[in-house]
Amino acid sequence: MENLDVLIPRPQSIVAAPGVVKVESLGSVSTPQGCERFGGELIRNAGVLGLDLTQEGVPVKMILSSEIKVESFEITITPDEVTIAGGDPAGLFYGKGAFEQLLCIAVIKGTRGSEIPCGKVSDSPRFGYRGFMLDSARHIQSVDTVKKVLALMAKLRLNVFHWHLCDSQGFRSESKLFPELNTLAGMTPGYYTAAEIKEICDFAAEHFITVIPEIEMPGHSKGLLALHPELACDPENPGKEFCLAKKEVREFLEKLITEFVGLFPASKIIHLGGDEANTEHWDKCPACQKLMKDKGLSDIRQLENDFMNDMAAFVRSLGVTPVTWFTGSIMEESTIIQVWRSIWELKETLSHGNRMIFSVHDQLYLDYPCTAAEPFENWMPVLCESGVYNTEPFAAWEEEIGDLLLGPETCLWTETVPDHRVMAKLMPRLVAFSETAWCPIAQKDWFSYTKRKDVLTAGGWFEMEAL
Ligand SMILES: [Zn+2]
Numbered sequence: 526m527e528n529l530d531v532l533i534p535r536p537q538s539i540v541a542a543p544g545v546v547k548v549e550s551l552g553s554v555s556t557p558q559g560c561e562r563f564g565g566e567l568i569r570n571a572g573v574l575g576l577d578l579t580q581e582g583v584p585v586k587m588i589l590s591s592e593i594k595v596e597s598f599e600i601t602i603t604p605d606e607v608t609i610a611g612g613d614p615a616g617l618f619y620g621k622g623a624f625e626q627l628l629c630i631a632v633i634k635g636t637r638g639s640e641i642p643c644g645k646v647s648d649s650p651r652f653g654y655r656g657f658m659l660d661s662a663r664h665i666q667s668v669d670t671v672k673k674v675l676a677l678m679a680k681l682r683l684n685v686f687h688w689h690l691c692d693s694q695g696f697r698s699e700s701k702l703f704p705e706l707n708t709l710a711g712m713t714p715g716y717y718t719a720a721e722i723k724e725i726c727d728f729a730a731e732h733f734i735t736v737i738p739e740i741e742m743p744g745h746s747k748g749l750l751a752l753h754p755e756l757a758c759d760p761e762n763p764g765k766e767f768c769l770a771k772k773e774v775r776e777f778l779e780k781l782i783t784e785f786v787g788l789f790p791a792s793k794i795i796h797l798g799g800d801e802a803n804t805e806h807w808d809k810c811p812a813c814q815k816l817m818k819d820k821g822l823s824d825i826r827q828l829e830n831d832f833m834n835d836m837a838a839f840v841r842s843l844g845v846t847p848v849t850w851f852t853g854s855i856m857e858e859s860t861i862i863q864v865w866r867s868i869w870e871l872k873e874t875l876s877h878g879n880r881m882i883f884s885v886h887d888q889l890y891l892d893y894p895c896t897a898a899e900p901f902e903n904w905m906p907v908l909c910e911s912g913v914y915n916t917e918p919f920a921a922w923e924e925e926i927g928d929l930l931l932g933p934e935t936c937l938w939t940e941t942v943p944d945h946r947v948m949a950k951l952m953p954r955l956v957a958f959s960e961t962a963w964c965p966i967a968q969k970d971w972f973s974y975t976k977r978k979d980v981l982t983a984g985g986w987f988e989m990e991a992l
Pocket residue numbers: 757758767768769770771806807810811812813
């Protein structure tokens with residue numbers, strides 16, 4: 526290995542120093558209190574690479590330091606010692622992962638005589654929110670696939686898993702109150718039991734990933750309304766939108782949301798959907814029209830917005846922050862909005878003070894084909910790896926937006942993506958996205974990225990199971 530500029534995501538600072546450390550001489554791993562498992566993980570992963578870090582050797586010290594920011598780390602390599610320092614356990618976890626990348630590249634031709642150059646790597650994320658959304662409503666994925674996705678996210682230092690669990694085709698979180706919802710078959714039958722959800726959430730937490738589960742309303746609810754036509758404007762022709770006026774709808778949704786929130790005790794943010802509702806049923810519904818007039822509203826979209834604000838207020842009453850997809854209507858300020866239709870909406874929403882997640886479809890939707898050769902989504906625009914890498918529309922407004930922009934999130938919708946194709950859709954674009962989410966603009970460089978990715982790919986790092 527010639528230098529330390531081999532990591533993904535690319536570090537903010539690399540300072541070279543004279544000398545090398547022989548990787549076969551490393552050992553004597555130590556960890557701070559409360560982070561003992563990182564030692565076991567490092568020893569196990571080094572073992573996969575053919576190294577024995579259980580031996581007495583040049584010490585690898587992991588420490589926590591109050592002088593380093595959260596999620597940030599410093600790796601100092603000298604011939605006599607390696608120190609991995611984290612600002613918090615998440616930072617130490619990422620530092621350990623970065624050091625494992627260095628080991629993986631160092632032993633690319635075998636362990637004998639392999640060395641890592643001395644120096645110091647310091648790194649810190651650009652955004653505190655680095656998200657990936659998986660649609661488990663259209664095609665459901667096995668628990669193993671979801672864990673594989675989470676493990677890859679952790680390797681790439683992505684820290685928010687937005688889990689799209691409910692849509693017209695499926696209701697994938699177990700409901701004991703309304704078990705009929707779990708009979709929806711969508712493109713594939715199935716749902717996640719409460720125990721499986723806990724298993725996935727625990728796995729995410731171990732990898733410093735926050736889970737934001739999503740339940741959809743008032744649209745995208747065709748399957749649910751076929752089972753509960755009394756909640757639609759016209760029970761004879763229920764369609765896919767809840768009636769905005771019936772009090773039974775609110776009672777039903779409040780029970781359902783309460784149960785849903787209870788399945789995710791660690792999630793302090795819940796996504797309420799809110800996108801792509803059609804007004805056709807509301808326009809013809811006497812109850813919706815009457816409520817609109819009673820409230821003094823002139824547009825049915827305002828009634829929809831009222832409904833969503835009420836649901837968001839209910840979520841807040843449970844101690845959870847709501848997120849909604851941005852549809853052009855302004856949500857109450859404490860609701861986080863996810864901008865997906867156009868980069869201009871980022872600017873448009875700025876004056877309203879809502880915090881934002883950036884997911885504009887033509888730059889961050891991974892169901893779009895990666896190359897024109899992908900034959901199965903040929904009506905969609907192509908979104909190639911460099912397109913994801915070079916997504917920087919927020920750069921021009923970053924100062925103006927400030928803390929209101931939580932960060933970017935890339936999304937995989939699965940209408941045409943069965944379980945076995947999920948990882949193929951993510952690679953390599955999720956890797957490119959990791960630098961968009963983690964690296965300051967000055968650190969990003971497409972040619973450097975492809976070189977680093979090629980070396981890590983050749984080294985087998987992406988396939989390494991253990992973490
Ligand atoms: Zn109605």
